[in-house]
Amino acid sequence: MSFSWTPHRFSGGALALDVANSVILRHDDERRTDRFEAPGQMDSFPKAAANFCAERALFGDILPVQRENRASFISLRETIDRYFRARVLGEGTDALLADLLAALADVLKRASADGLDAATVHSTLRLIAMPDPERMKICRNCGWLFIDRSKNKSRAWCDMAVCGNRAKASRHYRRKKEETAP
Numbered sequence: 001m002s003f004s005w006t007p008h009r010f011s012g013g014a015l016a017l018d019v020a021n022s023v024i025l026r027h028d029d030e031r032r033t034d035r036f037e038a039p040g041q042m043d044s045f046p047k048a049a050a051n052f053c054a055e056r057a058l059f060g061d062i063l064p065v066q067r068e069n070r071a072s073f074i075s076l077r078e079t080i081d082r083y084f085r086a087r088v089l090g091e092g093t094d095a096l097l098a099d100l101l102a103a104l105a106d107v108l109k110r111a112s113a114d115g116l117d118a119a120t121v122h123s124t125l126r127l128i129a130m131p132d133p134e135r136m137k138i139c140r141n142c143g144w145l146f147i148d149r150s151k152n153k154s155r156a157w158c159d160m161a162v163c164g165n166r167a168k169a170s171r172h173y174r175r176k177k178e179e180t181a182p
Contacts, residue, residue, distance in 0.1 A: 025143065065116050
C-alpha cells in the first residue's frame with residue numbers, strides 16, 4: 001500500500017502525537033493500518049515532519065530512526081498512545097506514566113541526537129509537562145490524539161477539513177435519510 005505524508009497526517013499538534021497517529025483507525029481491527037509497516041514510510045516520515053509538524057521549528061531536520069532501534073521506537077509509539085489516550089479519558093495514569101518514562105529512557109539511550117526517535121522523546125516530555133492538559137483530545141471521527149489550540153477549547157476533530165467535514169456530511173446524510181423515510 002502506498003501513502004503520502006500530507007499536512008492532515010500532522011494534525012496532532014506535536015511530533016509525539018503525530019507519531020502515535022501513524023496508526024490509522026487504531027481501534028478498528030478490520031481497517032487498522034500501521035503506516036510505519038509500509039515500505040519506506042518510516043524513512044520518509046522525518047522529512048514530512050520537517051515540512052508539516054507543528055513542532056518543526058523546535059526540531060528542524062531530523063533523521064530516520066536507525067534500523068536497529070525501530071522495534072523500541074514502535075514500542076515507544078504504542079506507549080505514547082496508551083498513556084495520552086488514558087490521560088484524555090481521565091483514567092488512572094500513574095502506572096502508564098511509569099511505563100512511558102521507562103520507554104522514553106530506553107529509546108533515548110540508543111537514539112542519535114538528531115534522529116526521529118530522540119525528537120519524539122523530547123516532544124513527549126513537553127506533552128507530559130504541558131500546562132493545559134485538558135487541551136489534549138481524541139478526534140470524534142478518526143480517534144487520533146490532538147492538541148486543541150482553539151480559543152474556547154471546543155475543537156472536536158483533529159482536522160476540520162477532513163474529519164470535521166466527514167462527520168458533518170455523515171450527520172447531514174442521516175438527517176436527510178430520516179426526513180425521507182416513510
